[in-house]
Amino acid sequence: MIRLLLADDQALVRGALAALLDLETDLEVVAQVGRGDEVLDAARQSGAEVCLLDIEMPGLTGLEVAERLRAELPAVRSLIVTTFGRPGYVRRALDAGAAGFVVKDTPARELADAVRRVHAGLRVVDPTLAAESLMAGPSPLTAREAEILRLALDGSPVATIARAAHLSQGTVRNHLSAAIGKTGAATRAEAARIAHARGWL
Amino acid sequence: MIRLLLADDQALVRGALAALLDLETDLEVVAQVGRGDEVLDAARQSGAEVCLLDIEMPGLTGLEVAERLRAELPAVRSLIVTTFGRPGYVRRALDAGAAGFVVKDTPARELADAVRRVHAGLRVVDPTLAAESLMAGPSPLTAREAEILRLALDGSPVATIARAAHLSQGTVRNHLSAAIGKTGAATRAEAARIAHARGWL
DNA sequence: ACCTGGCCATGACACCTGTCACGGCCCCGA
DNA sequence: TCGGGGCCGTGACAGGTGTCATGGCCAGGT
Numbered sequence: 001m002i003r004l005l006l007a008d009d010q011a012l013v014r015g016a017l018a019a020l021l022d023l024e025t026d027l028e029v030v031a032q033v034g035r036g037d038e039v040l041d042a043a044r045q046s047g048a049e050v051c052l053l054d055i056e057m058p059g060l061t062g063l064e065v066a067e068r069l070r071a072e073l074p075a076v077r078s079l080i081v082t083t084f085g086r087p088g089y090v091r092r093a094l095d096a097g098a099a100g101f102v103v104k105d106t107p108a109r110e111l112a113d114a115v116r117r118v119h120a121g122l123r124v125v126d127p128t129l130a131a132e133s134l135m136a137g138p139s140p141l142t143a144r145e146a147e148i149l150r151l152a153l154d155g156s157p158v159a160t161i162a163r164a165a166h167l168s169q170g171t172v173r174n175h176l177s178a179a180i181g182k183t184g185a186a187t188r189a190e191a192a193r194i195a196h197a198r199g200w201l
Numbered sequence: 202m203i204r205l206l207l208a209d210d211q212a213l214v215r216g217a218l219a220a221l222l223d224l225e226t227d228l229e230v231v232a233q234v235g236r237g238d239e240v241l242d243a244a245r246q247s248g249a250e251v252c253l254l255d256i257e258m259p260g261l262t263g264l265e266v267a268e269r270l271r272a273e274l275p276a277v278r279s280l281i282v283t284t285f286g287r288p289g290y291v292r293r294a295l296d297a298g299a300a301g302f303v304v305k306d307t308p309a310r311e312l313a314d315a316v317r318r319v320h321a322g323l324r325v326v327d328p329t330l331a332a333e334s335l336m337a338g339p340s341p342l343t344a345r346e347a348e349i350l351r352l353a354l355d356g357s358p359v360a361t362i363a364r365a366a367h368l369s370q371g372t373v374r375n376h377l378s379a380a381i382g383k384t385g386a387a388t389r390a391e392a393a394r395i396a397h398a399r400g401w402l
Numbered sequence: 403a404c405c406t407g408g409c410c411a412t413g414a415c416a417c418c419t420g421t422c423a424c425g426g427c428c429c430c431g432a
Numbered sequence: 433t434c435g436g437g438g439c440c441g442t443g444a445c446a447g448g449t450g451t452c453a454t455g456g457c458c459a460g461g462t
Contacts, residue, residue, distance in 0.1 A: 010284065015309020016217035019224055083211065108216020142408065155356060155390020158449070171410050177450055187418095188449085189356020189390060343438060359419070372440050378420055388448095389419085 002119050005031040005048035007039050007065065008081075009057045017052070017081075017111075024112045036060025040068055043076055050119050053098075055082040055089065063089070063096045070097030077118045081111075088199025090125060090133040100124035139200040140182045148175040150201045153192045203320045206232040206249035208240050208266065209282075210258045218253070218282075218312075225313045237261025241269055244277055251320050254299075256283040256290065264290070264297045271298030278319045282312075289400025291326060291334040301325035340401040341383045349376040351402045354393045 004021060006029055008014040018029040031046035033039055037059030043051060051069060053062035060068075066078040079100040080093045093101050100118045102111065103126055114124045141149065151161045158176075162169045176188045185191035195201050205222060207230055209215040219230040232247035234240055238260030244252060252270060254263035261269075267279040280301040281294045294302050300319045303312065304327055315325045342350065352362045359377075363370045377389045386392035396402050 010305040011308050012282070012303075012305040012312060013214055013217065015312075016214065016221040019309070020217040020220035023220055081213070102213075104211040104213040107212050108220070111213060144409065154394060155388055157388055168411060170412060173450065174410080174452095177452090180450075187356055187358055193355060345439065369441060371442060374420065375422095375440085378422090381420075387420095 001028050002026060002115065003028055003030045003047055003049045004115065005029075005033070005039065005043050005046060005051040007033050007036065007051065007057060007062065008054040009034050020108055021112060021115070027112060027115060034058075036062065036065050039065045040072060043069065043073055048076060050077045050079060050115055052079050052081045052115070055080060055084070055093075063092055063098075066093065066096040066098040077121075079114060079118045079124070084199075085126065085129045085132070086197060086199030087129075087133040087135070088139060090129055090199075091138065092199065094123075094125075101129065102126060103129065139195075139198070141179060141195065141200055145175050145179045145182070146195070146201055148172055149179050149188075149192050149195050152176060152188050153196060153201070155189060203228050203316065204231045204248060204250045205229065205316065206234070206240065206244050206247060206252040208234050208237065208252065208258060208263065209255040210235050221309055222313060222316070228313060228316060235259075237263065237266050240266045241273060244270065244274055249277060251278045251280060251316055253280050253282045253316070256281060256285070264293055264299075267294065267297040267299040278322075280315060280319045280325070285400075286327065286330045286333070287398060287400030288330075288334040288336070289340060291330055291400075292339065293400065295324075295326075302330065303327060304330065340396075340399070342380060342396065342401055346376050346380045346383070347396070347402055349373055350380050350389075350393050350396050353377060353389050354397060354402070356390060 004027060006014050006017055011034060014032050014034065018032060021027045022029055030048055031042040033042050036057040039051060053065055055062040062080055062082065066080065069076050069078050077099040078097065079102065080098050081102050081104065082089065083104050085103040090101050100114055100123060102114050102124065106126065117124045148161060148165060151164050158169050158172050162172045165172065179195065180188060180191045183191040183194040185194055205228060207215050207218055212235060215233050215235065219233060222228045222230055231249055232243040234243050237258040240252060254266055256263040263281055263283065267281065270277050270279050278300040279298065280303065281299050282303050282305065283290065284305050286304040291302050301315055301324060303315050303325065307327065318325045349362060349366060352365050359370050359373050363373045366373065380396065381389060381392045384392040384395040386395055
């Protein structure tokens with residue numbers, strides 16, 4: 001009996017996944033949480049062996065959770081289950097200590113197998129996704145450029161970004177210009193979209 | 202036995218919802234599709250009585266599907282099941298003939314009840330969502346303003362938008378200016394975000 | 403000691419954007 | 433018949449944006 005923990009911010013999806021996995025005779029969902037910062041406590045109390053983690057959750061990112069799980073509960077395996085197959089996410093997930101990476105597009109019947117493989121100590125990564133991840137390569141953005149671009153994601157004007165980052169407007173525009181160049185974009189909005197889609201933010 | 206059709210672009214979510222609903226003794230999932238434009242055929246062939254529709258799908262929107270179902274298969278009830286509780290979506294869903302509107306945040310146990318209510322001919326709408334929908338009111342945007350704003354969503358420059366819409370740049374800027382004024386935004390990026398969040402696009 | 407590269411900043415320039423005033427064309431309701 | 437309002441366009445202006453050159457500071461590697 002493999003003991004599972006589910007972390008996803010959408011209650012309906014969480015419950016549905018639980019129903020799906022409980023159909024398997026060798027799997028048992030022992031805990032469900034809707035926030036990233038509730039995973040560690042729940043994992044400790046439930047004695048979960050494998051954690052299915054969504055990436056975009058309130059509190060903590062699934063990637064951050066995977067990192068903390070590795071540090072504090074090294075016996076627990078993390079399996080990232082996310083909507084977005086952004087290339088950069090795969091690399092970051094593996095760096096964070098995740099044992100697997102699955103997108104929500106994959107057929108339902110394959111999920112249970114992924115869980116079993118991860119539990120057995122294997123690494124599970126969507127093959128097409130792994131290829132994309134290698135193709136795209138690592139992020140060319142510096143830390144500051146990524147930070148500025150994150151602030152520019154919603155289309156804020158330079159003045160707002162500068163205040164938020166405690167920088168001068170000129171510096172912000174320089175970072176944005178560099179990011180535009182590195183992403184091959186024409187405007188900062190496009191640069192932000194590209195970097196976001198690649199998982200560089 | 203209530204016959205259900207599931208439409209959601211994420212295979213994993215689709216399969217998980219099927220597992221969840223099949224647990225109920227009076228419900229039966231008779232068809233699953235991953236695209237909006239496959240729903241009608243599938244509904245006809247499977248003889249589904251209730252269709253669970255995600256809004257954002259390739260091919261056709263869940264809202265558009267609801268409209269066509271009402272026109273061509275009036276006996277079939279539509280239940281919108283979506284991630285985003287945008288106020289404008291609720292109104293548009295009901296106008297399109299949907300019998301219910303549920304967000305993916307709702308507890309899993311309530312979904313089966315929503316299906317039964319819809320099948321019984323009742324309307325099901327998340328109460329807090331209904332309140333928000335009334336609060337926000339209808340879209341103040343004209344058709345063209347909404348179209349231009351849709352094209353501006355990704356941060357394209359005015360020249361690109363103008364080409365895409367077959368308009369002069371001046372006209373595009375006028376429409377954008379009007380939209381910025383009506384949304385109370387400061388930039389077109391913010392206006393696009395606001396309108397999108399309200400379900401006006 | 404030297405050079406490279408990230409980071410911060412300034413100033414100047416060309417260009418893009420947001421706003422406003424204005425005019426014209428339609429359709430619809432009073 | 434006469435507005436009113438949506439729609440399209442022009443022109444002009446102030447301010448925001450993207451680019452470039454330049455300079456200083458600091459950490460790291462040769």
